[in-house]
Amino acid sequence: MVGQLDTHATSRGRRSLLGSEDGELAFRIHAPDHEQTTVTVRSPKCSIGSHESCTLRLRAADLRPVHCWVMRGANGAWVRRWSQQTLLNDQGFEASPLRIGDRLKFGSIELELINIRPAPPAPASHESSTEPNKAPAVEASGALNESADDSIETSDAAEPSATEEPTRSLANRLNELESLLDDYAGQREREAEQQRAVQDELRRLRAVVADRERQLGDARRLASQYELELQSAHEHWLAERAALERQIDELRERIERLAEPNAENTTDEDSTDGDSATARAAIALATESASESAAEDATVDVEINAELRAEHERTTARLAELQQQLDQREREHAEQAARLTEQRDELLSRVDELQSSLDHIQPAHDAAL
Structure with missing residues (x-):
């Protein structure tokens, strides 16, 4: 100015x-x-x-x-x-x-x-x-x-001409010194610019490291969460399967119990029919009241056998239904387990990638420090 x-x-x-x-x-x-x-x-x-x-x-x-x-x-x-x-x-x-x-x-x-x-x-x-x-x-x-x-x-x-040459030399020297000062100032400015660039790069690396560490922590937490979900789903499936298997065992035992009286009644009917035929042939002249009583007993046996057969059929149908439910639950559990396992594996792979990226960035970050 x-x-x-x-x-x-x-x-x-x-x-x-x-x-x-x-x-x-x-x-x-x-x-x-x-x-x-x-x-x-x-x-x-x-x-x-x-x-x-x-x-x-x-x-x-x-x-x-x-x-x-x-x-x-x-x-x-x-x-x-x-x-x-x-x-x-x-x-x-x-x-x-x-x-x-x-x-x-x-x-x-x-x-x-x-x-x-x-x-x-x-x-x-x-x-x-x-x-x-x-x-x-x-x-x-x-x-x-x-x-x-x-x-x-x-x-x-x-x-005076006698001082012209020394003055010229002094001017040249002053200009040289000014140039050196300018060069030094320029060098200082370049060094300051490089220092600012290093600081900017250090801040960028710190931000990248912090972001990678945050992503790594999130991925690890998600992987642990999926692992717990997979374990919980497996335990729930085991409990459901045990309950269904108990119901199936109970139904099978009931069917077996129903089948035993039915077989005994069938044998009794065959022997009774043979004895009744012989008895009827031997005592054709039995009293009317005895004949009516035998007819009523035969009717009761037939009704009991019909009820047992119906109960057996219902139990068998329920057993088949429970077996289908068990098969369906097993398929669903297998699909859920496969899905959770795939998600867990993906997260574990992401964890490895983030860890590798962090290991790659860390030396540059340490060097910038």
């Missing part, structure tokens, strides 16, 4: 190799958030930069110690670049003539050349040695008051 403008100009009786110090260059200074300032340079040589030895000193965070040299003579003005961060009309250059309207750019500051007044031809040597030079090296207009811009300082640039 450009602050205030301050001028420091002195008058020295010197003559430039490019001509006399009469004449001038006028620059309009453009800087962000500041009013335009006009600077007039009457010195035939003008160094521009942020170093205190520069003729036109500019103060801003993005400036180099020496950006360029501007030289003016009878044939016009030239500029030579001393820093790669110096642009002429937004283009790089090494040396170039200056024309009105050209713009020199140094970081956020731009100098626009608005006037060139070339120096007249140099007078004779005896005249130049006796005539004093009354013109200041640099003048500033447009902001020469207490609130003027102090980030721009000027001084006379007519340096």
Whole structure:
């Protein structure tokens, strides 16, 4: 940022190799958030930069110690670049003539050349040695008051030729140091960016590890739940099967008990029929009451046999029904057991996958730490 403008100009009786110090260059200074300032340079040589030895000193965070040299003579003005961060009309250059309207750019500051007044031809040597030079090296207009811009300082640039080469070496060294500082700052920024990337990767790995551990815990809990359900279903099926088998055994015993009287009654009927025939043949003249009593006994036997047969049939049918239920329950249990076993196996496989993924991620997580 450009602050205030301050001028420091002195008058020295010197003559430039490019001509006399009469004449001038006028620059309009453009800087962000500041009013335009006009600077007039009457010195035939003008160094521009942020170093205190520069003729036109500019103060801003993005400036180099020496950006360029501007030289003016009878044939016009030239500029030579001393820093790669110096642009002429937004283009790089090494040396170039200056024309009105050209713009020199140094970081956020731009100098626009608005006037060139070339120096007249140099007078004779005896005249130049006796005539004093009354013109200041640099003048500033447009902001020469207490609130003027102090980030721009000027001084006379007519340096003795004996000091020009040391000044140039110093400028080169300063520019090299500035470049090294920029490189170091860039390296620090890259290292900070790498550190931020490592921290981001560490956070991502931690989130992945936490998610895998959560999924692994959920899968293990589900596998245990299915294992308990499978065990409970098996125990329930065993209880139902035992109950059905007990009912079947009871029905079979009942059928056997029903079958025994029926067989005895059948034998009695056969023997009774034979005895009755013999008795009827022997005692044809039995009394009427005895005949009626025998007929009633035969009717009762027939009714008892019919009831036993019906009960036997009902019991047999119930036995078949219970057997079908038992078979159906066994099929359902087998299907449920197969389904639960498949779900359990899938969950166990998922547990193995999650554990393998966790084992793979853990070394990277530990390395990031």
